[in-house]
Amino acid sequence: MRLRRIDLKLVRLPLVRPFRTSSSVKDHLAHIVLRVEADDGLVGWGECASPSDPYYCPETTETCWHILRDFLGPLVLGKDWETIDELTSFYRLVKGNTFAKAGLEMACCDLLARSQGVSLSSFLGGVRPRIASGVSLGIEDDTASLLDTIERHLSAGYKRIKLKIGPGRDVEVVREVRRVYPDLLLQVDANSAYTLRDIDLLRRLDEFDLLLIEQPLAHDDIIDHATLQAALRTPVCLDESIHSADDARKALDLGACRVINIKVSRVGGLMEARRIHDVCFNRGVPVWCGGMHEFGIGRAANVAVCSLPGFLLPGDVSGSDKYYLQDLVDPPVLARDGYVPVPSSPGLGHEPIPDLIVANTRREITLDA
Numbered sequence: 388m389r390l391r392r393i394d395l396k397l398v399r400l401p402l403v404r405p406f407r408t409s410s411s412v413k414d415h416l417a418h419i420v421l422r423v424e425a426d427d428g429l430v431g432w433g434e435c436a437s438p439s440d441p442y443y444c445p446e447t448t449e450t451c452w453h454i455l456r457d458f459l460g461p462l463v464l465g466k467d468w469e470t471i472d473e474l475t476s477f478y479r480l481v482k483g484n485t486f487a488k489a490g491l492e493m494a495c496c497d498l499l500a501r502s503q504g505v506s507l508s509s510f511l512g513g514v515r516p517r518i519a520s521g522v523s524l525g526i527e528d529d530t531a532s533l534l535d536t537i538e539r540h541l542s543a544g545y546k547r548i549k550l551k552i553g554p555g556r557d558v559e560v561v562r563e564v565r566r567v568y569p570d571l572l573l574q575v576d577a578n579s580a581y582t583l584r585d586i587d588l589l590r591r592l593d594e595f596d597l598l599l600i601e602q603p604l605a606h607d608d609i610i611d612h613a614t615l616q617a618a619l620r621t622p623v624c625l626d627e628s629i630h631s632a633d634d635a636r637k638a639l640d641l642g643a644c645r646v647i648n649i650k651v652s653r654v655g656g657l658m659e660a661r662r663i664h665d666v667c668f669n670r671g672v673p674v675w676c677g678g679m680h681e682f683g684i685g686r687a688a689n690v691a692v693c694s695l696p697g698f699l700l701p702g703d704v705s706g707s708d709k710y711y712l713q714d715l716v717d718p719p720v721l722a723r724d725g726y727v728p729v730p731s732s733p734g735l736g737h738e739p740i741p742d743l744i745v746a747n748t749r750r751e752i753t754l755d756a
């Protein structure tokens with residue numbers, strides 16, 4: 388396989404409703420959509436689901452654009468490769484920049500799967516014809532509106548609710564949700580809002596039978612998380628701290644967590660996502676797929692990853708309609724009764740709609756071999 392052309396497209400889509408986290412409120416998202424073309428004319432699609440700000444991770448849409456245009460693109464164009472590991476070896480000297488890498492690697496996985504006539508799920512070793520989905524809820528103004536939002540998503544069939552928590556909106560909010568929904572699959576995401584000084588407060592969350600507490604401490608820590616996990620009954624789940632299978636192995640060896648959130652973008656692509664899955668699966672550690680508000684392209688890649696056997700907990704892979712009025716792909720990625728079907732057609736199984744992509748592209752560049 389050899390790439391003769393890579394198109395980078397900065398695509399912007401309005402959100403159906405603003406999404407609030409501890410660091411920002413967003414009413415639209417802009418992600419880089421990648422189109423890669425092989426010498427034989429075959430095409431693959433990928434998405435860099437990086438935030439536009441450096442509050443979740445050090446990368447932003449602009450850093451991804453720079454790294455893809457100036458390094459990753461030139462390093463892979465015109466070179467022969469037969470496997471994804473061969474492809475990614477061309478940029479092994481590039482440190483970090485996993486969101487940028489993930490977009491390119493995803494497009495090449497789509498391309499290779501299409502060339503082999505297999506679905507991305509089969510390409511990865513997926514075993515499920517459909518995946519169970521949960522939803523991640525942004526921070527709401529008050530508990531009443533949060534309960535309304537929960538009710539709306541449970542009525543739609545979603546299997547799990549993830550709440551954002553932070554100092555001042557944690558124990559009491561979770562207590563109220565648990566009072567109204569005693570049997571709900573419920574988890575919380577702190578996005579590194581706490582420190583070990585909050586250990587007694589976090590221990591109070593043990594009474595609510597949560598599935599997990601996600602990334603309570605620093606985004607780049609596994610040592611303090613091990614201290615915290617030893618004090619909690621509730622499983623700690625790591626998100627931001629885990630960028631590779633080696634990170635996962637070290638975190639599990641240290642007892643820093645009992646669950647890992649695998650995000651294709653955060654770990655640099657589908658192959659590393661599968662390697663992290665394998666480390667966890669071999670140790671009986673459940674994983675789930677976190678979301679980054681992906682458009683339909685990245686969302687379809689997440690669906691394929693969720694079909695791997697160790698993805699035992701509902702992920703954030705909701706239907707696109709949770710965030711976008713119109714998906715960029717046909718068919719759209721949709722959930723029915725909280726399940727998203729895993730396509731069996733070649734590649735992503737959801738075809739990008741060129742007119743929609745063109746209509747929402749704010750900037751583009753073509754890199755040639």
Ligand SMILES: O=C(O)CCC(=O)N[C@@H](C(=O)O)c1ccccc1
Pocket residue numbers: 408438443522523524576578626677678679680681703704705
């Ligand atoms: O449903 C989704 O795709 C969003 C899931 C979600 O809440 N992601 C959070 C997170 O902290 O994991 C996030 C998204 C975008 C940017 C930063 C954080």
